Amino acid sequence: MSAALREARWQIRRARRGLVGWAVALAAVAGVYIPFYPAIGGDQLQGMVDALPPELSQALGYDRIGSAAGFVTSTVYGLLGMALLLVLAVGTGARTVAGEEESGLLELSVAAPVRRTALVDGRALALVLRTAMLVLVLFAASAALVRVSDMDVAVGGLAAGSLQLWLFTTAVGLVALAVGAATGRRVVGVAVGAGLAVGGYVADAIAGLVPDAAWLADVSPYAWFLGGDPLVAGVDPGGVLRLVALGAVAWLTGRTLIGRRDLGV
Amino acid sequence: MTAIALDGLVKDYDGTRALDGVDLEVAPGEVFGFIGPNGAGKTTTMRILVDLLRPTAGTARVLGEEPRAGGPALRARLGYLPGELVLDERATARELLAHVATVRGRGAERIAPLAERFDLDLDRRIGELSKGNKQKVGLVQAVMHRPELALLDEPTSGLDPLLQREFLALVREERDAGTTVFLSSHVLSELEDVADRVALIREGRIAVVDDVAGLRAAAGQRLDVEFEGAVSAGAMDGLDEVRIDGARASGVWRGAPTPLLARLAGLPVRHVTLRDRNLEEIVLDAYRGDA
Incomplete structure (x- = not known):
């Protein structure tokens, strides 16, 4: 087994208890929103949203809340589920290299007969796998609840949304990891990762409101994730490609830059 | 081939000069004591030897190779105990040591005997262990694979006198089995009995290198x-x-x-x-x- 795979396995093993907690939380997010759609959804909810200023409902992503797929997007995939996964991905990404370097935990790993690049590869892979497992849990919970509630949401749409949610949160997490690996400072990794997620969200909202700023959606990772409305329209190949590219560039940057500096000082 | 050869080693960081031209040679098979007060440059030197830090000037050779160029193949021949040991609190000692043995590809068979010798409970989570017991985990991982060169930064810190003696006995055994040992301390009396030679470092420079008998004669x-x-x-x-x-x-x-x-x-x-x-x-x- 290669050094990177061994490292990934060890990282996931170490985090296994925490992973269960995150899985429960994500399943709960689906559980507190989706079953209420049949009671409050459809025309009633659409009426409430229509009463809001259109700019506000659009910025909040509520403009699509009237349909079942739009409701799941606006509450679970585009809001609370996404937020939880971003917290996990950014927190893990920044901690797994920079945080452990600051605490001194990385010292033994770097002194072991393993390349620094393999340490970054393994930790990046562990992050990719952890978000994948959690998105799978969210997908399974959502699919089951949608079926039980007899809602008009295609499983294919949920799968497309899940894929893009996974790619979005993972890419942002990898940016936090890369910045941490390049600087050795956890807080910088968290700031850049969180800034990218929030900045992308704001850019997407502005792009929807100001015609001259429509180009902002092209550079917003949040728009790459949800702009194509994957729960309704299915996979958005352009968005998927950009998210994969963002994650790949971050990973390559992190593994290159960590080799060029002093560690733990 | 020398086990360690430092030639004019300089290291600056954060605007301070941690090492100011260190020259030092450690021969294969010896136990070499590296003595100095905190901040003298002991830990900086150790960290350069395992390629955590890169020299500002001068060269370091470990088992004939520069630490950065030697990479993983060189580090496979080393054992390292950090001066400020931080271990994963969530894992048990057994899990952690097994992982280290997997990474190194050897040493697993010595975990149980060494743990018994130092009276270390392998099945408790590391977060629940005392400082002395954590230090034992650090020592075991540093020597269990019988490295050619063991770099031990303040190895006896946190150990009570009885365990210090046990540890020094282990150092002698490892030396007799062929391991070169480079160990640092600011407590000199504990190295007196085990070190073949001693270097004194202060303010980033080597002040004296001699064997213990020679230091005594000069003293x-x-x-x-x-x-x-x-x-x-x-x-x-x-x-x-x-x-x-x-x-x-x-x-x-x-x-x-x-x-x-x-x-x-x-x-x-x-x-x-x-x-x-x-x-x-x-x-x-x-x-x-x-x-």
């Missing part, structure tokens, strides 16, 4: 003497650091003791002691710059 012996009456003139000639207080006198004698004993035999001595100076005193000399 001389301390004479304390009490006369029947006032100290006679010339009684303390040839001694350094002479102090006279009424009928008592003390000083440091270097060289063979026969002439000193002959002189004292002709004087009215009430009480006399002559003893080796310990390494602490020698190092104090070196720190003052007169060794």
Whole structure:
């Protein structure tokens, strides 16, 4: 087994208890929103949203809340589920290299007969796998609840949304990891990762409101994730490609830059 | 091939010079003590040897290779105990050591015997272990694969005296099995019995390198003497650091003791002691710059 795979396995093993907690939380997010759609959804909810200023409902992503797929997007995939996964991905990404370097935990790993690049590869892979497992849990919970509630949401749409949610949160997490690996400072990794997620969200909202700023959606990772409305329209190949590219560039940057500096000082 | 060869090693960071031209050679098979106060550059040197830090100038060679160029293949031949040991609190000692053995590809068979020897409970989570027990985990991972060169930064910190003795016995055994040991300390007495040679570092420079016997000879012996009456003139000639207080006198004698004993035999001595100076005193000399 290669050094990177061994490292990934060890990282996931170490985090296994925490992973269960995150899985429960994500399943709960689906559980507190989706079953209420049949009671409050459809025309009633659409009426409430229509009463809001259109700019506000659009910025909040509520403009699509009237349909079942739009409701799941606006509450679970585009809001609370996404937020939880971003917290996990950014927190893990920044901690797994920079945080452990600051605490001194990385010292033994770097002194072991393993390349620094393999340490970054393994930790990046562990992050990719952890978000994948959690998105799978969210997908399974959502699919089951949608079926039980007899809602008009295609499983294919949920799968497309899940894929893009996974790619979005993972890419942002990898940016936090890369910045941490390049600087050795956890807080910088968290700031850049969180800034990218929030900045992308704001850019997407502005792009929807100001015609001259429509180009902002092209550079917003949040728009790459949800702009194509994957729960309704299915996979958005352009968005998927950009998210994969963002994650790949971050990973390559992190593994290159960590080799060029002093560690733990 | 030398086990460690440092040539004009300089390391700057954060605007301070941590190492200021360190020259040092450690021969294969020896136990080499690296002594200095905190902040003298011991940990910086260790970290350069395992490629955590890169030199600003000068070269370091470990088992014939530069640490960065040697990469994982070189580090596979090393054991390393960090000066500030931080271990994953969530894992048990057994899990962590098994993982280290997997990464290194050897050493697993020595985990249980070493744990037993140091009375280490492998099944408790590391977060629940005392500082001394964590240090044992650090020691086991540093030597269990029988490295060619063990780099141990303050290995006895946190160990009680009994365990320190057990650890030093282990160091001798590893040396006899072929491991070169490079260990640092700011407590000199514990290296006195185990180190073949000792280097004293202060403010990023090597002050003295010698074997323990040589340091002792250079250090001389301390004479304390009490006369029947006032100290006679010339009684303390040839001694350094002479102090006279009424009928008592003390000083440091270097060289063979026969002439000193002959002189004292002709004087009215009430009480006399002559003893080796310990390494602490020698190092104090070196720190003052007169060794």
